[in-house]
Amino acid sequence: MRLTQSEFNGRSQxxxxxxxxxRFTGVVLFDSTNILYFTGFAFIPTERPIAFVLSAEGERAxxxxxxxxEHAQAEADLDRVAHYLEYPGDPHPMAIFxxxxxxxxxxKENVNPQFLHTPTRPEEIVIRPHQEAPKQYPLAxxxxxxxxxxxxxWIFGYExxxxxxxxxxxxxxxxxxLNKMQAIKSPAEIALIKESCKWGHLAHVLLQRYTAxxxxxxxxxxxxxxEATLAMMDAIGPLYRAQSMWLTGPFAxxxxxxxxxxxxxxxxxxxxxFQPGDVLVTGAGCPMWGYNSELERTMFVGEPTAKQQTFxxxxxxxxxVAFEAMKPGVACSAVDSAVRTYYEKNSxxxxxxxxxxxxxxxxxxxxxxxxxxxxxxxxxxxxxxVEPGLYVPELGGFRHSDTVVITANGVxxxxxxxxxxxxxVIPA
Numbered sequence: 001m002r003l004t005q006s007e008f009n010g011r012s013q014x015x016x017x018x019x020x021x022x023r024f025t026g027v028v029l030f031d032s033t034n035i036l037y038f039t040g041f042a043f044i045p046t047e048r049p050i051a052f053v054l055s056a057e058g059e060r061a062x063x064x065x066x067x068x069x070e071h072a073q074a075e076a077d078l079d080r081v082a083h084y085l086e087y088p089g090d091p092h093p094m095a096i097f098x099x100x101x102x103x104x105x106x107x108k109e110n111v112n113p114q115f116l117h118t119p120t121r122p123e124e125i126v127i128r129p130h131q132e133a134p135k136q137y138p139l140a141x142x143x144x145x146x147x148x149x150x151x152x153x154w155i156f157g158y159e160x161x162x163x164x165x166x167x168x169x170x171x172x173x174x175x176x177x178l179n180k181m182q183a184i185k186s187p188a189e190i191a192l193i194k195e196s197c198k199w200g201h202l203a204h205v206l207l208q209r210y211t212a213x214x215x216x217x218x219x220x221x222x223x224x225x226x227e228a229t230l231a232m233m234d235a236i237g238p239l240y241r242a243q244s245m246w247l248t249g250p251f252a253x254x255x256x257x258x259x260x261x262x263x264x265x266x267x268x269x270x271x272x273x274f275q276p277g278d279v280l281v282t283g284a285g286c287p288m289w290g291y292n293s294e295l296e297r298t299m300f301v302g303e304p305t306a307k308q309q310t311f312x313x314x315x316x317x318x319x320x321v322a323f324e325a326m327k328p329g330v331a332c333s334a335v336d337s338a339v340r341t342y343y344e345k346n347s348x349x350x351x352x353x354x355x356x357x358x359x360x361x362x363x364x365x366x367x368x369x370x371x372x373x374x375x376x377x378x379x380x381x382x383x384x385x386v387e388p389g390l391y392v393p394e395l396g397g398f399r400h401s402d403t404v405v406i407t408a409n410g411v412x413x414x415x416x417x418x419x420x421x422x423x424x425v426i427p428a
Contacts, residue, residue, distance in 0.1 A: 279396030
């Protein structure tokens with residue numbers, strides 16, 4: 001029910017290969033999802049900077065605030081955990097971070113003295129926000145650091161120097177390489193996503209069961225999500241961890257996509273009351289040790305009209321076009337183009353609003369994307385949501401979303417909820 005340490009070690013080895021191939025002195029990662037991917041350490045990002053460091057020698061370390069020390073030590077297999085007392089603090093967290101980078105060998109001869117943290121000179125160890133950037137010096141190719149971003153990002157008011165300012169070194173963004181690593185899921189990752197689909201399915205069953213005329217989306221969504229979560233805890237509670245900032249178990253809801261609002265793909269919940277004739281677009285999933293899945297269905301309050309059935313059938317057919325096109329060696333753009341071609345042939349493009357789908361895993365939305373502008377080639381082990389939609393302002397929205405994994409022969413479905421409209425009618 002969780003990833004093994006050997007899998008995290010393998011990921012670190014891949015990252016270490018990148019370091020050595022590019023002659024970096026090391027890699028620094030600030031993004032919380034990247035840190036989770038390489039260490040298994042899940043945390044809530046705040047104004048207090050947290051960073052993962054891998055040196056060219058293979059040493060793994062983290063910088064954390066004092067309040068996260070024991071948490072990081074318990075959850076991640078690290079060679080060291082450096083900490084600062086608080087943000088903004090005195091000394092500033094980046095002064096402590098500079099010490100760590102120097103001690104690990106990521107910073108060498110090109111450190112600008114104004115940023116140097118010398119414990120014997122306490123008046124020099126404080127780094128203030130908006131400090132003037134250091135002079136830029138010509139750097140040797142060995143004075144380069146791989147990063148996912150140039151310093152800790154603005155979160156809840158954080159302000160501090162960039163990593164390039166702090167180190168005086170050249171930083172190279174490797175997020176694209178990290179995306180490629182994360183796009184190919186291991187069997188263990190796929191198993192977690194499949195388990196996520198199972199409990200999202202239960203939440204959706206309950207959502208459909210409790211949806212009724214004159215009920216509100218708030219009450220129905222809450223009841224379905226809570227009951228699914230309690231059922232999961234009865235079944236696998238001792239083995240389960242969400243590792244999510246937002247959720248503690250399975251969820252299902254409407255997010256305001258009810259009636260004509262269903263024509264807004266990313267609406268927000270508004271405590272809407274269900275009425276006869278409504279078109280409903282749902283969403284369900286479950287964080288499973290940080291991994292996500294997506295299940296969406298178009299449902300109807302009462303038997304759909306002929307016009308509603310027409311748009312539903314075109315949406316479902318477009319999704320099947322995408323499934324058929326998804327095979328190893330096919331470009332993501334070709335899948336999206338096949339769906340758009342279907343819409344064009346059936347005079348549906350005026351109701352199109354977004355691409356066919358996206359990868360999913362530790363992030364609810366990941367790359368690559370099933371989009372005409374993404375030339376990434378599909379490979380075995382990639383996991384996608386497939387969700388082409390049609391949005392008719394005077395009628396509502398029509399969208400199914402299924403989570404699938406690319407296999408040697410095409411796709412395997414990880415979600416398995418009924419897709420025909422006859423199975424998706426709420427009694428009126």
